[in-house]
Amino acid sequence: MKHTLQQVFHSGKFVIGFVIFVALMLIVIIYPLIITDAPLTIIAQGTFFKPGIYVNVYDSMNAPKYTLLLEDADAKRIASRLTPEDRQAMKEWLIAIGIPDNAIDIEDTAQLLGLWETHFDPKMQIAGMTNAKRNYYIRLNTSLEGLLATEGAIIAAKNADTGALEEKGNVGQSEFVNVTQVANVRVLPLGTDNFGRDVLTQLVTATRVSLQIGFIAGLIATLVGLTLGLLAGYVGGWVDDIIMFVTNLFTVIPGFVLLILISFSIGQERRGATTVAVVIGFTSWVWTTRAVRAQVISLRNRDHVNLSKLSGHSLVHIILNDILPYIASYVVMAMILQISSGILAEAGLSILGLGPRTTDVPTLGLMMNWAMIYQAHVLGKWWAYLPVLITIALITFSMNLMNTGLDQVFNPALRD
């Protein structure tokens, strides 16, 4: 036993798979201890906030101020203010008054601003320009002048009694706050989703739930498959005939179609994560049965089984002691594959809208379903679906890697 474990951990493939899997498990266990938010609470008003650090504006006014004199502060500020549309509009105006096209680079903020300051005249009449367009240019110019002004901004509050504005403070252009001293800062490493929920918190819970679904489905599929396979293979005769008839029946009906039909007939409200796991488990035992049966048939005529029979052992004793230990490693490998295919099956079902009901817990499949319904992939909101895809890929990849590693240990013919 100890020797086998040593061998297993000498297999590079198994170790890599195992490390990835354990890392995922650790994140799933530790993350909820640190961030205790419920995964489905809606925290954002609006959809698909970008990943980043969110600093409370109101609290930052009350945080201690520090003056940092940074050279490129102005340029950065203006660059961040000027949208690509604004830059394009400025270029159009400059071309209209006769500046050659190749002299204007809209990416170079300093040059663009220099040209703008020397040439812009709000009173100038340009042929073919609508009044609205001219007003837009005037507004743009004013806001640029405001940015370049050095006074900063005044913070005012409305007096509750008189209704008049009273000055509360002044924010200068070179004033900074330390993020750690602002009372409310929320890090959203993966932004928010379409409902305004923290994607990372949701992802961690979803990974946990999906792994649970995978384990339950894999366990059920393996247990059912193992029992039927052992009976069919060892007992043989009409028991084998009946079991193989049922197994062939299930093989002919595509498993996923069956899964869809069963999930649909259960109904959205009664479809919890566990129910879905059980349904997946009871529709995917077929190939385990066939594989176990084949293994048992090759074992049942071995001399050690005959010897056990001659020692007067019962059928159950022989199956448990003389057959099962010989195929145990194979069954473990089959179970790992069943777990990873269970996770994939749940994702497949959920993306069709037949997964667990949406009000309890997130699953990896549900997160993808939501991202798809709210068109995250069309809008380019990658943080809503890409991390989910990567997680699913990592889970199945690590499990298949462990499986290949185990296969090499237990099947010497595959060793390289």
Place this chain on the structure above:
Amino acid sequence: MAEEKQVCLSGKGLTKVFGFGRQRTLAVDHVDFSFYEGEIVSIVGESGSGKTTLAKMLLGLINPTEGEIAFQGQVRDISSQKKRKEYWKNIQAIFQDPFSSYNIFNKIDAVLLDCIHMRGGRNLPHEKKVELMTEACGFVNLKFAELTNKYPFELSGGQMQRLMIARIFLLKPKVLLADEPTSMIDACSRATILDMLMDLRREIGMTLIFITHDIGLAYFVSDSVYIMEHGKIVEHGSADEVILNPKEVYTRRLINDVPKIYEEWDLSTV
């Protein structure tokens, strides 16, 4: 002389067919035999002649397609697990390959304890069980104290086969079927194992059915010999009769195939 002996195990029209249709093979074809109590019988034939299939049918590990087997004058009934267990108290076997005869997950103690339990010794005190196991191991020149808590695969092939004999020593069956017990063992251990089998037979007084392809060995050990070819028994009789005076061509061929030390092989006939 045959009148004095009791028939121990006999078969009538025993047939085993594997597969059906095109793949139908007749492994054992309407075989009749009677083995007498206390005698050593050899069943000789080349590979694929149906010896092992016949042995498995005698052991009740596979059911004959046709025909019946009688044990001590009564038609054998092994339809339930209880009856099978009762039958297996009387008939035991030693298999050809000692390396595959043991469950690699069970310790040696478990193998021997099974035999004690089968003889109804389940409730014996532990010391008594150890005593029995030590005695059995001593019979085959093994030391139980050294074997305890070891796995069968830690022993050599010869030791494993001796342990198999120790098992029979504990079980004391009326019939022992030895299916080529020495073919996987090196020549030195072979003689030891055969000696032990003979000792054991004398000790327990059981019928020994020897299945072998080695006609020399059969002549050396047995009282009567059955020759099998393609599932049929082509010749049988006392060892002297069959081997010194073979009537069948096949028997003569088997005898000629025995290598002789001072004779060069004539490979042209092969």
